[in-house]
Amino acid sequence: MSHFLAIFIDGVIYSSWLFIIAVGLTLIYGVMKILNVAHGSLYALGAYAATALGGYWLATGHAPMGSYAMLVLAAIVVGLIAGPVIERGLLRFVYGKEEVVLVLVTYAVFLILEDLTKLAFGVDPLSIPEPYALLGSFEVGDLVYPTYSVVLVGLSLLVALVLALVLNKTRQGKILQAVIHDREMSAAMGINVSRVYLVTFTVGVMLAALGGALTAPTISVQPGIAAEVIVLAFAVVVIGGLGSLGGAALGAVIVGMVRAWAVHKLPEVELFSVYAVMALVLIVRPKGLFAAPEARKI
Amino acid sequence: MAVVLEARDLNKTFGAVTAASNINVKIDQDSVVGLIGSNGAGKTTFINMVTGYLKPTSGSIHYGERDITGLTPRRITQLGICRSFQIPQLFNNLTVFENLRVGVGIAARSERGQAVRQDEPREIETLIERFNLGGYYSQTAGLLPEGVRKLLDIAMAVAGQPRVLLLDEPTSGVSADEKFRLMDMVMTALKAQGVTVLFVEHDMEIVSRYTHRILAFYEGRIIADGEPDSVLKDPEVRRYVIGEHLHPHTAPGQGNTA
Amino acid sequence: MNNKLPSSGTLREQLSDRTVPLLLAALVILLAAGPFIPRWAMFLLNVSLSWGTVVLGMMLLMRTGLVSFGQGLYYCLGAYAAGALHHFYGVSDIALMLLASVLIAGAVAVVLGLLLAKYRDIFFAMLSLAFSMILFGLLVKTSALGSTDGFGLSVKTLAGVALSERWERYALFATTVVIAACAGLGMHKYLNSHLGRLAGAIRDNELRVEYMGASVRRVIHLNYVISAALAGIGGGLVGITIGHVDPEMAFWTTSGEFVFIAILSGTGNVLAPFLGATIFEGVRSFAYEYSPNTWQLVLGVTMLLVIMFLPGGLWSVFSRKKAA
Numbered sequence: 040m041s042h043f044l045a046i047f048i049d050g051v052i053y054s055s056w057l058f059i060i061a062v063g064l065t066l067i068y069g070v071m072k073i074l075n076v077a078h079g080s081l082y083a084l085g086a087y088a089a090t091a092l093g094g095y096w097l098a099t100g101h102a103p104m105g106s107y108a109m110l111v112l113a114a115i116v117v118g119l120i121a122g123p124v125i126e127r128g129l130l131r132f133v134y135g136k137e138e139v140v141l142v143l144v145t146y147a148v149f150l151i152l153e154d155l156t157k158l159a160f161g162v163d164p165l166s167i168p169e170p171y172a173l174l175g176s177f178e179v180g181d182l183v184y185p186t187y188s189v190v191l192v193g194l195s196l197l198v199a200l201v202l203a204l205v206l207n208k209t210r211q212g213k214i215l216q217a218v219i220h221d222r223e224m225s226a227a228m229g230i231n232v233s234r235v236y237l238v239t240f241t242v243g244v245m246l247a248a249l250g251g252a253l254t255a256p257t258i259s260v261q262p263g264i265a266a267e268v269i270v271l272a273f274a275v276v277v278i279g280g281l282g283s284l285g286g287a288a289l290g291a292v293i294v295g296m297v298r299a300w301a302v303h304k305l306p307e308v309e310l311f312s313v314y315a316v317m318a319l320v321l322i323v324r325p326k327g328l329f330a331a332p333e334a335r336k337i
Numbered sequence: 338m339a340v341v342l343e344a345r346d347l348n349k350t351f352g353a354v355t356a357a358s359n360i361n362v363k364i365d366q367d368s369v370v371g372l373i374g375s376n377g378a379g380k381t382t383f384i385n386m387v388t389g390y391l392k393p394t395s396g397s398i399h400y401g402e403r404d405i406t407g408l409t410p411r412r413i414t415q416l417g418i419c420r421s422f423q424i425p426q427l428f429n430n431l432t433v434f435e436n437l438r439v440g441v442g443i444a445a446r447s448e449r450g451q452a453v454r455q456d457e458p459r460e461i462e463t464l465i466e467r468f469n470l471g472g473y474y475s476q477t478a479g480l481l482p483e484g485v486r487k488l489l490d491i492a493m494a495v496a497g498q499p500r501v502l503l504l505d506e507p508t509s510g511v512s513a514d515e516k517f518r519l520m521d522m523v524m525t526a527l528k529a530q531g532v533t534v535l536f537v538e539h540d541m542e543i544v545s546r547y548t549h550r551i552l553a554f555y556e557g558r559i560i561a562d563g564e565p566d567s568v569l570k571d572p573e574v575r576r577y578v579i580g581e582h583l584h585p586h587t588a589p590g591q592g593n594t595a
Numbered sequence: 596m597n598n599k600l601p602s603s604g605t606l607r608e609q610l611s612d613r614t615v616p617l618l619l620a621a622l623v624i625l626l627a628a629g630p631f632i633p634r635w636a637m638f639l640l641n642v643s644l645s646w647g648t649v650v651l652g653m654m655l656l657m658r659t660g661l662v663s664f665g666q667g668l669y670y671c672l673g674a675y676a677a678g679a680l681h682h683f684y685g686v687s688d689i690a691l692m693l694l695a696s697v698l699i700a701g702a703v704a705v706v707l708g709l710l711l712a713k714y715r716d717i718f719f720a721m722l723s724l725a726f727s728m729i730l731f732g733l734l735v736k737t738s739a740l741g742s743t744d745g746f747g748l749s750v751k752t753l754a755g756v757a758l759s760e761r762w763e764r765y766a767l768f769a770t771t772v773v774i775a776a777c778a779g780l781g782m783h784k785y786l787n788s789h790l791g792r793l794a795g796a797i798r799d800n801e802l803r804v805e806y807m808g809a810s811v812r813r814v815i816h817l818n819y820v821i822s823a824a825l826a827g828i829g830g831g832l833v834g835i836t837i838g839h840v841d842p843e844m845a846f847w848t849t850s851g852e853f854v855f856i857a858i859l860s861g862t863g864n865v866l867a868p869f870l871g872a873t874i875f876e877g878v879r880s881f882a883y884e885y886s887p888n889t890w891q892l893v894l895g896v897t898m899l900l901v902i903m904f905l906p907g908g909l910w911s912v913f914s915r916k917k918a919a
Contacts, residue, residue: 132903138717141664142720151892151895154888178633314728314734321714321724414805419806426800428799431799439796443793443808444803
């Protein structure tokens with residue numbers, strides 16, 4: 040029984056993390072029909088920025104509790120800079136090309152950012168354990184968990200809630216949904232699609248960076264984390280259905296639970312299980328679990 | 338006359354929409370049949386069922402002795418029923434010659450094609466000549482004028498060496514003066530083959546000039562079936578297909594497209 | 596309208612007729628020059644031609660309208676097949692190892708292809724990526740296969756003929772060159788046959804192909820298996836050349852590099868992948884030495900430039916017009 044509980048709690052924590060790293064990716068795809076391979080790089084940038092900003096904050100003697108705000112601030116800064124630069128500087132010149140071509144473009148951005156990150160932050164591993172260590176740990180039965188993971192789960196739920204509210208209850212959200220459904224019609228209705236793209240991409244980047252920033256205190260931040268995260272985010276998004284936020288949540292839960300189970304019961308298949316689930320879902324429902332129905336083409 | 342194509346009690350519904358209702362029709366070999374009807378009347382649905390794009394909700398389709406209901410488009414094409422499309426379906430990045438080369442190549446390797454040893458280059462040249470495509474030999478299909486694209490689309494269908502040829506609005510999108518030239522060319526080319534032709538058309542003049550028989554569709558049913566003269570004068574047809582009550586000064590055959 | 600028919604053969608066809616003589620010339624020159632090529636250059640050429648073979652397969656897929664982000668699966672399978680023969684059975688014969696590479700990669704492709712032939716565009720790319728990552732995950736956790744370290748292999752004979760130390764390197768080089776040339780010639784012939792031309796037709800308009808009576812799925816399946824076999828043999832050759840195999844060969848970034856070379860080279864001619872791969876490997880070796888932290892930056896920028904301004908390289912993927 041405690042085994043089941045352990046798997047469940049691990050699953051919840053991992054799912055929350057997966058949701059945060061994947062939601063930005065699915066948002067960008069849903070609105071702009073771009074599968075952003077560079078998503079992982081922006082996650083990495085967020086992690087590095089958080090380490091740098093948080094490290095500076097702590098090194099200059101500020102209150103450790105403030106370091107959490109620094110994490111979030113780092114994500115916002117990365118988003119506000121990288122988002123518009125990439126979207127305005129590159130992506131807007133390639134809209135309208137085939138989806139596969141856009142994937143190649145974002146893959147090129149990934150390659151570029153890998154090196155830019157190395158140039159900016161060096162290749163040595165960095166760390167910022169304070170926000171994580173500060174909160175200590177708590178017990179559930181005879182299982183011990185870091186309190187930091189509660190922060191993660193909480194933030195993940197908050198992000199989900201805010202996005203759901205914005206999409207469904209605000210005017211901006213309705214506009215976003217219109218563009219998701221039909222870009223041309225939206226433009227014909229007077230929606231400034233260009234601005235929607237810019238805002239969406241920036242928010243998506245911020246979410247990716249937030250994922251990285253929140254993760255930074257728990258890992259060793261070094262080159263290579265981008266490549267690992269991208270495929271995980273892909274798996275989650277593809278399982279749920281490209282472009283579906285609810286799908287990203289469901290995908291995160293499925294992958295999180297499967298991996299938690301694998302880690303406890305069958306560690307050899309841990310890595311493999313995520314991609315196996317992704318392949319399985321694609322086989323059974325080629326467009327993902329929550330894909331929108333498509334109209335006939337002839 | 339042998340019956341080459343037959344539909345028995347054919348029905349097609351999409352949820353609450355009835356696209357085809359109780360279609361019963363026998364097509365004689367070597368005849369030329371026109372299908373008329375306003376948009377949504379069921380003509381294209383009928384063709385889509387015959388060519389395998391849609392599965393009927395009930396009823397059956399027979400090709401000679403064979404029940405072809407529910408077969409895949411590929412299988413049906415291999416059996417000898419070919420079609421052209423309302424929007425020409427071409428290989429846009431290939432030249433006219435290359436398009437036909439692919440088409441003839443596929444036909445030559447089908448069961449029917451292999452039974453008759455074929456000279457592929459000669460086949461291609463014949464098609465180019467018959468459809469007057471010589472001047473566009475090396476032009477990329479995607480850049481051709483619309484009328485030529487239509488011709489090429491039909492030539493591709495003919496490349497399949499069909500016994501039954503279905504043309505979906507062969508003159509739509511073609512300018513008024515070109516329509517007759519196109520149809521003349523197509524019909525002459527086809528006469529040399531010995532093919533049963535069914536074509537969907539909105540232009541009543543074209544239909545009356547080139548067909549032996551007309552099937553008029555309305556709301557999924559065939560409301561008239563007979564020689565062009567009698568069908569085009571049928572009061573139901575005049576009301577529901579030609580829309581005479583909407584423009585009483587137009588009568589079929591007076592040079593106006595419906 | 597002018598009804599006179601011009602002489603047969605489009606301009607494109609006339610140009611590609613030079614391909615065969617060029618390939619044969621390259622084969623002869625390389626084989627003759629072999630004994631005099633310095634060690635580092637021979638190593639580079641081995642890897643380049645092997646990678647070129649992999650990309651040749653990608654080119655076939657791209658001509659069929661599909662971009663695979665998972666060729667690493669077969670590349671790695673080919674390498675591990677060769678390596679496993681050595682590691683578990685003590686085989687050290689180049690020919691046997693490569694035979695295993697092709698057979699195993701091909702067999703897996705026959706099965707996976709049944710599934711993958713149903714997908715297009717992004718979903719084909721994603722599913723192919725997923726399978727390569729599945730292999731990666733499996734290998735990393737399998738200690739019998741060396742986990743993340745992989746294992747080494749060495750060769751002593753070629754088709755049963757023992758190789759003295761002097762001729763060992765040359766034998767491997769010659770094998771690589773011959774295989775690359777055969778692959779190139781074979782692909783050239785294939786692309787100019789009816790089946791090969793069907794690939795381009797499918798890329799342009801699948802619907803029309805089906806409505807002419809040909810099976811799109813069967814052609815895609817066939818081309819998928821061919822590309823997998825080429826990737827497999829490329830992997831086997833690289834494994835033998837480097838003397839080592841590891842799971843990184845199946846990681847998605849490896850597949851990404853194949854995609855990059857394919858884009859760079861373009862799909863116009865069978866010579867292109869070999870040239871592209873050689874340029875890629877050449878630049879990479881030098882970049883690693885002098886500026887290891889800007890290598891990917893250069894790759895990325897080059898890729899963007901090619902995508903935006905050199906459609907010649909990208910022609911087959913990008914000017915694909917979907918039927919209205």
